Amino acid sequence: MTKGKVIGVNGNMISVRVDGEVALNEVGYVVLGDKKLKSEVIRIQGDRAEMQVFEMTGGTGINDEVEFSGELLAVSLGPGLLGKVYDGLQNPLPELAERLGFFLDRGVYLEALESEQRWRFTPKVNKGDKVRQGDTLGTVPEGIFDHRVMVPFNFLGEYTVDWVIDEGDYTVHEKVATVTDAKGGKHEVTMAFEWPVKRPIKVYSERLRPEEQMVTKVRLIDTFIPVALGGTYCIPGPFGAGKTVLQQITSRNAEVDIVIIAACGERAGEVVETLREFPELNDPRTGRTLMERTVIICNTSSMPVAAREASVYTAVTIAEYYRQMGLKVLLLADSTSRWAQAMREMSGRLEEIPGEEAFPAYLESVIAAFYERAGRVRLHDGSIGSVTIGGTVSPAGGNFEEPVTQATLKVVGAFHGLSRERSDARKYPAIDPLESWSKYEGAVEPNATEYARGIVFRGDEIDQMMKVVGEEGTSLEDYLVYLKGQFMDSVYLQQNAFDEVDRAVSVERQQHVFRVMMQILVSRFSVESKEEARHYFNELRQKFLDYNGAEWMSDDFKSLETELEQMISERDAGADERGEKLLKSLTTEHSHA
Amino acid sequence: MRKVYSKIEAISGNVITVTASGVRYSELAVVSSRHGDSLAEVIRLSEDQVALQVFTGGRGISTGDEVRFVGHPMQISFSDNLLGRIFDGSGRPRDNGPPLEENMIEIGTPSVNPSMRIIPRNMIRTNIPMIDLFNTLVESQKLPIFSVSGEPYNPLLARIAMQAEVDMIILGGIGLKYDDYLFFRDTLEEGGAMSRTIFFVHTASDPVVESLLVPDVSLAVAERFALKGKKVLVLLTDMTNFADSLKEIAITMEQVPSNRGYPGDLYSQLAARYEKAVDFEGAGSITTLAATTMPGDDVTHPVPDNTGYITEGQYYLRGGRIEPFGSLSRLKQLVNDKTRPDHRAVMDGMIKLYAAYKESLEKKSMGFRMADWDNKLLKYGEMFEDQMMDLSVNIALEEALDRGWSILAECFDAAETGLRTELLKQYWPHKEETA
Numbered sequence A: 001m002t003k004g005k006v007i008g009v010n011g012n013m014i015s016v017r018v019d020g021e022v023a024l025n026e027v028g029y030v031v032l033g034d035k036k037l038k039s040e041v042i043r044i045q046g047d048r049a050e051m052q053v054f055e056m057t058g059g060t061g062i063n064d065e066v067e068f069s070g071e072l073l074a075v076s077l078g079p080g081l082l083g084k085v086y087d088g089l090q091n092p093l094p095e096l097a098e099r100l101g102f103f104l105d106r107g108v109y110l111e112a113l114e115s116e117q118r119w120r121f122t123p124k125v126n127k128g129d130k131v132r133q134g135d136t137l138g139t140v141p142e143g144i145f146d147h148r149v150m151v152p153f154n155f156l157g158e159y160t161v162d163w164v165i166d167e168g169d170y171t172v173h174e175k176v177a178t179v180t181d182a183k184g185g186k187h188e189v190t191m192a193f194e195w196p197v198k199r200p201i202k203v204y205s206e207r208l209r210p211e212e213q214m215v216t217k218v219r220l221i222d223t224f225i226p227v228a229l230g231g232t233y234c235i236p237g238p239f240g241a242g243k244t245v246l247q248q249i250t251s252r253n254a255e256v257d258i259v260i261i262a263a264c265g266e267r268a269g270e271v272v273e274t275l276r277e278f279p280e281l282n283d284p285r286t287g288r289t290l291m292e293r294t295v296i297i298c299n300t301s302s303m304p305v306a307a308r309e310a311s312v313y314t315a316v317t318i319a320e321y322y323r324q325m326g327l328k329v330l331l332l333a334d335s336t337s338r339w340a341q342a343m344r345e346m347s348g349r350l351e352e353i354p355g356e357e358a359f360p361a362y363l364e365s366v367i368a369a370f371y372e373r374a375g376r377v378r379l380h381d382g383s384i385g386s387v388t389i390g391g392t393v394s395p396a397g398g399n400f401e402e403p404v405t406q407a408t409l410k411v412v413g414a415f416h417g418l419s420r421e422r423s424d425a426r427k428y429p430a431i432d433p434l435e436s437w438s439k440y441e442g443a444v445e446p447n448a449t450e451y452a453r454g455i456v457f458r459g460d461e462i463d464q465m466m467k468v469v470g471e472e473g474t475s476l477e478d479y480l481v482y483l484k485g486q487f488m489d490s491v492y493l494q495q496n497a498f499d500e501v502d503r504a505v506s507v508e509r510q511q512h513v514f515r516v517m518m519q520i521l522v523s524r525f526s527v528e529s530k531e532e533a534r535h536y537f538n539e540l541r542q543k544f545l546d547y548n549g550a551e552w553m554s555d556d557f558k559s560l561e562t563e564l565e566q567m568i569s570e571r572d573a574g575a576d577e578r579g580e581k582l583l584k585s586l587t588t589e590h591s592h593a
Numbered sequence B: 001m002r003k004v005y006s007k008i009e010a011i012s013g014n015v016i017t018v019t020a021s022g023v024r025y026s027e028l029a030v031v032s033s034r035h036g037d038s039l040a041e042v043i044r045l046s047e048d049q050v051a052l053q054v055f056t057g058g059r060g061i062s063t064g065d066e067v068r069f070v071g072h073p074m075q076i077s078f079s080d081n082l083l084g085r086i087f088d089g090s091g092r093p094r095d096n097g098p099p100l101e102e103n104m105i106e107i108g109t110p111s112v113n114p115s116m117r118i119i120p121r122n123m124i125r126t127n128i129p130m131i132d133l134f135n136t137l138v139e140s141q142k143l144p145i146f147s148v149s150g151e152p153y154n155p156l157l158a159r160i161a162m163q164a165e166v167d168m169i170i171l172g173g174i175g176l177k178y179d180d181y182l183f184f185r186d187t188l189e190e191g192g193a194m195s196r197t198i199f200f201v202h203t204a205s206d207p208v209v210e211s212l213l214v215p216d217v218s219l220a221v222a223e224r225f226a227l228k229g230k231k232v233l234v235l236l237t238d239m240t241n242f243a244d245s246l247k248e249i250a251i252t253m254e255q256v257p258s259n260r261g262y263p264g265d266l267y268s269q270l271a272a273r274y275e276k277a278v279d280f281e282g283a284g285s286i287t288t289l290a291a292t293t294m295p296g297d298d299v300t301h302p303v304p305d306n307t308g309y310i311t312e313g314q315y316y317l318r319g320g321r322i323e324p325f326g327s328l329s330r331l332k333q334l335v336n337d338k339t340r341p342d343h344r345a346v347m348d349g350m351i352k353l354y355a356a357y358k359e360s361l362e363k364k365s366m367g368f369r370m371a372d373w374d375n376k377l378l379k380y381g382e383m384f385e386d387q388m389m390d391l392s393v394n395i396a397l398e399e400a401l402d403r404g405w406s407i408l409a410e411c412f413d414a415a416e417t418g419l420r421t422e423l424l425k426q427y428w429p430h431k432e433e434t435a
């Protein structure tokens, strides 16, 4: 193996003189007494390599030895990933704690997959079968899923199955099959293998358009700015606007099979909430705990910065791995800005020519390549899997005109921008309903949602005007639009994350409730005065909020709906032609599936 | 004895370069000059060139001064003897007590394993209604006090130090004005709190670089006490000075600045300190309050901005009061359901009405007609500011809640408050009591 000597130390970057071949992204270890510090090659010039060290570098010195591994930075893939809590380099954190106690002492690396655990393996191929990368050799049950044991993704070309083990209980390191390549070479296969994190897994027949909705159960998102399975979206917002809470809600309620949470460079305390609560919370769809469908990659703000850079790749690689099993995977990264900052720190140490705000010139292409790893694909066996990526962005000063937000907006399919104004007013989720957009199709007729958004927009304009001319100077007609805008904001756009019922609203219910609300939005109400109008809308709102709080299709729900319909018809003075048409289009059961 | 180097190759700002071998990254050295000894830390190694930041600054250092490497990184003595003592940023006594050299510990310890953290659960009472009632401080929380210079953030910190229910206090002064330092010392002495306090004080007249050590020294000591079961409150003032020292070194080292001259790792540097706040299961805890002055009252300035992303909320100090808007304790919901049944409702209700008061005030200033409701709000707003927001108000949470109800009753009819009927039944004061 190649060796080297340290010739420079600058923060978490070391310069090394090497005595042989090295590869970009190759892993090496700085030898420091009885400790070895994991590092990755990030630049090579002649016999000089620059490496980012995934640990604090205090105590390293000139001429310290460096051992290269010959391997690229990789993660272990196999059964047992679900429910795990890893750091950015796939070190299992609870196991580290068992060994080290409270603190993350450097230089200790544990196996990512439990080597003792036995999995019930059922073979799916026979001797003589032809197989290629990604094909299923057998399955093991992992929680509620059939985990596919596949031909490793780095096996290129066609192979013939030589031998496959009988059904039984085996560990991830036991040989379960042997295959022969075209030249007669024999290869052993176990249930686990490694894959370099910075290389996308592309073992599928074709990439499909992301045309199926990913339901988040947040009304504002699903109805107005939907996300698609295999699509990408971003949540930029100033601090305290609700990015993390929104992702926490989504990690619980999203209609997907598996959720990968990448806590990247933010507070450790927030991950703890997930860590402690998920094992207790039931997933209503499966009856099992949420933890059983979740993997947490946790490289919080005080953990080593280089490992933060790696953590998003670790997360997306695990996401791609489960996509190979025909599953719907959601990756939530909080925050991609911290990942970009990790790149910036390293770029500065490499003395690269800086771009805007000192971010490296390749920032855009790296962000694009990351989101490009999302996608909905048809696998070789015809089944369909997807990786959906949602990333938060933490723009400096809350200003979206900064490099990370801008680079992200260029590549994502939906933008959920959080506004300080809305979060200050405690209007949650504080997504700006006017600025945000989505290129994906949602569950409600787009013409109708456009109409509804128009009311919010006009209502907002009228509100601004009223601040100048006062209520007296506003026409009753305008005032009604203003009230409708306010009404829709409080009963549909805002959603109570702490209410048992309101916190997760099915698409079916959204479609239903949206139609009821539209009756109000399109109606020309007969009211005599602003006072009367305000009073009426206050009552409507109160009733609608109760309605939102009632269990779907319960007796309570139905009777509240009847009361609402009654209140509407008492004042209803008909709708204009466009409104009439839209209402009709909603009654003819609109749904994408 | 280790080798002494007597040739300094370069001096630039507070950074010197020497040619030396066998030196380790982050190692400490002593630079001896005519003006005395100074500590210095290795911040870059390149072949045999060693760059060090000199904690007393580069001023007056000559190329012929001696540099002696000590073979270990920065350390501080740790024992109960620290209590009641006052040190500078490098751990030298500032009082007349003896220097401490036993049981030296390293500063800048590794981070806590996230899976060992627990969900915060204990309120820390301060008897300041704007904190206890509206933005409860929680054990293990990290919170900055965002403030314009000139605001009384140091008196506020001193008061919290005196009143907070904790076992001990560590005060880290960073660029502290000498008067403020004396103020802290005298206040704690007079209040009889000195024996449970440790000071690490860097004053505005001390060399800038030395301030860089203050947070790490304070937090390393806090961590040890917390591991021994103590509930420690760490007060840092002012973290903007700390960030400015980072900036100064970064510029000297010719790092490309990312935003208004601050280095690209400002976020990570601040986070490494703030994330030390923790509750050790089965032992003690660290809670951190840090004054952060906002240059130009601009919360988007890189220091408050990065801080806001790291900390668990913030207290805004403006016009001598803690602002109800903008201030946020992200952890309050973990504790304020266990205090008194009306806590959350009073908190939400009073803030909503105060927001309405602000709107009426604006309408009034624009010359619009004041309705009955507006006049009620105007009365309420003034009472709220005088009897709740004023920093001189010093009452326990329960008394503050009672006071809240009596303010509401004096200004509104019960139904106008928007509070739930069951609560009104239980807590709404009877007329004769408020008359």
Ligand SMILES: Nc1ncnc2c1ncn2[C@@H]1O[C@H](COP(=O)(O)OP(=O)(O)O)[C@@H](O)[C@H]1O
Pocket (backbone or CB within 6 Å): A237, A238, A239, A240, A241, A242, A243, A244, A245, A246, A428, A429, A430, A496, A497, A498, B309, B329, B330, B331
């Ligand atoms: N949907 C929500 N419902 C209720 N409160 C919320 C919601 N979103 C955010 N908050 C409040 O705002 C605080 C900050 O939210 P957080 O998600 O941590 O912000 P960010 O990640 O954008 O900095 C939370 O602690 C909570 O008090």
Ligand SMILES: [Mg+2]
Pocket (backbone or CB within 6 Å): A243, A244, A245, A266, A334
């Ligand atoms: Mg957040």
